[in-house]
Amino acid sequence: MAVSGFEGFEKRLELRFFHATTNKNPMGLRLIDFESLNQVLTQVQCTVVSAVANHTFDAYVLSESSLFVYPTKLIIKTCGTTQLLKSIQPFINLARDLNLTLRACRYSRGSFIFPNAQPFPYTAFQDEVVTVEASLPKSLRHRKASVMTPSNNINTPRAWHVFTASADVEPDESNNNVLVVEVCMTELDRVNALTFFKRKGDDKKNSDSAGREMTRMSGIDTINENAFICDFAFDPCGYSMNGVDGERYSTIHVTPEDGFSYASFECGLSLYDDGRGDVAEVLCRAIDVFRPDCVSIATTYGGEDYDSEVTKRVERVLAKKLGLKCRSRLMDEFPGSGRVVFQSFTPRRR
Amino acid sequence: MGGLLSSLVGGETVATGNETEHSRVTKFSSSSRWQLHFNVMKDSNQLLVIDFYATWCGPCKFFEPAFIDMAVKFTDVDFVKLDVDKLPDVAKEFNVTAMPTFVLVKQGKEVDRIVGAKKDELEKKVIKHRTQ
Numbered sequence: 001m002a003v004s005g006f007e008g009f010e011k012r013l014e015l016r017f018f019h020a021t022t023n024k025n026p027m028g029l030r031l032i033d034f035e036s037l038n039q040v041l042t043q044v045q046c047t048v049v050s051a052v053a054n055h056t057f058d059a060y061v062l063s064e065s066s067l068f069v070y071p072t073k074l075i076i077k078t079c080g081t082t083q084l085l086k087s088i089q090p091f092i093n094l095a096r097d098l099n100l101t102l103r104a105c106r107y108s109r110g111s112f113i114f115p116n117a118q119p120f121p122y123t124a125f126q127d128e129v130v131t132v133e134a135s136l137p138k139s140l141r142h143r144k145a146s147v148m149t150p151s152n153n154i155n156t157p158r159a160w161h162v163f164t165a166s167a168d169v170e171p172d173e174s175n176n177n178v179l180v181v182e183v184c185m186t187e188l189d190r191v192n193a194l195t196f197f198k199r200k201g202d203d204k205k206n207s208d209s210a211g212r213e214m215t216r217m218s219g220i221d222t223i224n225e226n227a228f229i230c231d232f233a234f235d236p237c238g239y240s241m242n243g244v245d246g247e248r249y250s251t252i253h254v255t256p257e258d259g260f261s262y263a264s265f266e267c268g269l270s271l272y273d274d275g276r277g278d279v280a281e282v283l284c285r286a287i288d289v290f291r292p293d294c295v296s297i298a299t300t301y302g303g304e305d306y307d308s309e310v311t312k313r314v315e316r317v318l319a320k321k322l323g324l325k326c327r328s329r330l331m332d333e334f335p336g337s338g339r340v341v342f343q344s345f346t347p348r349r350r
Numbered sequence: 351m352g353g354l355l356s357s358l359v360g361g362e363t364v365a366t367g368n369e370t371e372h373s374r375v376t377k378f379s380s381s382s383r384w385q386l387h388f389n390v391m392k393d394s395n396q397l398l399v400i401d402f403y404a405t406w407c408g409p410c411k412f413f414e415p416a417f418i419d420m421a422v423k424f425t426d427v428d429f430v431k432l433d434v435d436k437l438p439d440v441a442k443e444f445n446v447t448a449m450p451t452f453v454l455v456k457q458g459k460e461v462d463r464i465v466g467a468k469k470d471e472l473e474k475k476v477i478k479h480r481t482q
Contacts, residue, residue, distance in 0.1 A: 027406055034411035051409030052466035058408045069408065208468040228448055230466045244448065346434040 006280055007114050008255035008262025009184065010065055011084040011122065012077045014106040016175065019072060020099040020165075025177035026073030030058055032094045040090040041067070045082050050208060052230045052244055055234075059242040059249060061232050066242055066251045072100065072174060077266070079253060081119055085128065086163060088135035091257045104166040105140060106337055108130050110184045111158040113260050125161045127162035132163055143334040148342045150328035157328075159183070160298050160346065166336025173340070176303035179310075183265040185281060187293035192218070197237040207233050214239050220252060223285045224267075243267075252286070279310055280317035287322060295324060295345040302338045311341050323348045374421035375401075379436040391428065392429045392458035397480045400439055401431045402451040410450045420473060427480050454479050455468040459481075 017029065021199045024266065025031060030053075041047060041062065050061040060067040064082050068075040074091060078084045085107070092102055107128065112118060121127035142165065149159040193346060195218045198210055211231035215221050220241060221229060227243035234240070236258065243250035250267035265286040269279070287295060297314065301307075318324040324345040333339045364450040378384040391398045401417055403410035434441040434449070444453055444460070452472055454462040462475045 030408065031406055032408070037408060038412075048412050050467050051412045052448050052450075053407045053409045060409065060412070090394045208470045209474060212471065228465060230468075239439075 002257075002259030004114055004117060005257060005260035005283070006255050007080050007112055007117060007177040008186075008253070008260065008264070009110045009112050010077045010079045010253065010264060011082070011109045012075070012107070012182070012266075013087065014076075014104075015074045015088070015095075015102060016172065017072045018103045019096055023099050025098070026071060028098065028100060029069050029074055029095060030071060031098055032069070036094055037067075037069075037192055040087050040094070042077070043086045043090065044056060044076075044078060044084055046078055049240075050211075050230050050232045050242075052228065052242070054244050054246075056247045057244075057249065059230060059244050060241050060252040061230055061240050064238065065253055068242075068249050068251075072103075075249075075268075077251065077253075080149065081117060081122075081254075083119065085121070085135065087129045088132065090188075092135070092137070102140065102167070103172065104164065104337055105136055106165075106300075106334075107163045108298070108347065109161050110298075111161075112197075113186070113262065121332060124246065125163075128161075129163050133165070136165050139167050142166045142169055143336050144337075146332050146334070146340075148330045148340070150342075150344045157320060158186075158294070158296055160296065160330075160342040162332070162334065162340055164334040164337035166334075168334045171303050172336075177270045177305065178268060178302035179270070179279065180268050180300040180302070181266065181283065182298045182300075183286060184296045184298075185263045185287065185290050185292035185294065186261065186288070188254075188256065188261040188263055189291035190258055190261075191287065192291050193254075193258070193261050196233075196239045196254045196256040198233055200346070207235070211239060215241060218289050220289055223282060223289070224250060225266075254290075263292065278313070280314045283314060284317050284321050287318065287324070291322075293347060297343045297345070299341045300338050300342075301341075305340050311343070315343065318345060319348070362462050374425070375418060375431055377431045377433070379433055381437055381439065384432065384437060384440060387430070388458070391455065394458070396426065397461075397476065398427050398428045398430065398455040398477060399445070400453045400455065401429070402434050402444065402453070403431055403449055404434050407449045413450055413469070416448045416467070416469045416472075420469075420476065424476055424480060427476060 014333035046064040047063045048060045058069040064080045067075045120130045145163045147159050147161050150157040215231045227245040231241040239254040241252045248269045253264050255262040315326040325348045328344045330342045448465050452464045466470050
């Protein structure tokens, strides 16, 4: 591992809102004007580099990851040394202006490759929790913080950190069958990682065209062929994309440099997806793009339905197709925010 | 990953809100006026770039300055904006499912399209199709 470098591991924030009781507008949060969104992003220290909207949601590719805006849900994910938690209060205020009340908040992240390079409060999870709590209204009474640490004897086990706060423990219909899968990959195959470096001679300005080429060459466009992809290539290397497919989002971010290489794949989909491809197959295709030596998968089940078959199937498919052995499987429940399953994998040969 | 973005962020002068004042981009909100314009363009060799947008669409707002810059830069190309809420039939006719969508038309026929706020790709295609 390098001594220092760009931090690929993201901080992720998800805010869910109740539907408005007065002045109802089906667009909900999507009515927040772009200028206001931009101001919040400036506080977080990132900017929009590409974007697309479909019938269901708006997807923004940021200089440091992604932002998704649904009518009653916001997901923002940022990497590097961004100040993600500074966005909580501004987002809550903007939503309030649209008569939308906060229902639940989730903050999660893996373990930083360079923890000492992070600014306060990201230097310790306890401090992040204190910061999140200070930004939330008291109405979010059900709170839980958890650090899921694999207990196997690998040098530096990467833990999964989650903090959730919820106004109630009643199932949120709009979140009921939603599955969010977050895959974090490190020690990427060096040859595969080369795809995400801009080639010499590439005009520095052609970042979305260069991104398009990376999407094709890496095979990222085959992960979900139904998805429309909004991609972007950074200077001199690095790649981001948002996938948009009906209500479903997906997002990939790559830091390809050897010594601190990292790639993330996240998607939100319905537990009862028919004809959309099996979750395990989708994950397998995504991980295969990078052939990493270390993978962690955090799956969040929004509603009451937990299907252990999905977890086991993912383990079987990854073992069979990619030779990745599951080294640990942890589970935790979060009141009003569902269940999280955290799996860690490394190649079988170890 | 945190690279140089100066060429993409904002740009200089952008009149927020009233871009109809910007003479290089024409906004259409009436179906009959649009049809008239489209028919006129059919008989010309000029490249027509249609930006399908919606007033509430964040990604469209994000792209606005870039579109205006492009219109100022390529004076031989016709840049228009169509509000999908005001002209839903036209949006349907052009199969617009995501926004912003840019459709490049020459002599009444679609020659290319870009979906999403992709500045470089749009510019590349405008350059490709403007002369022929």
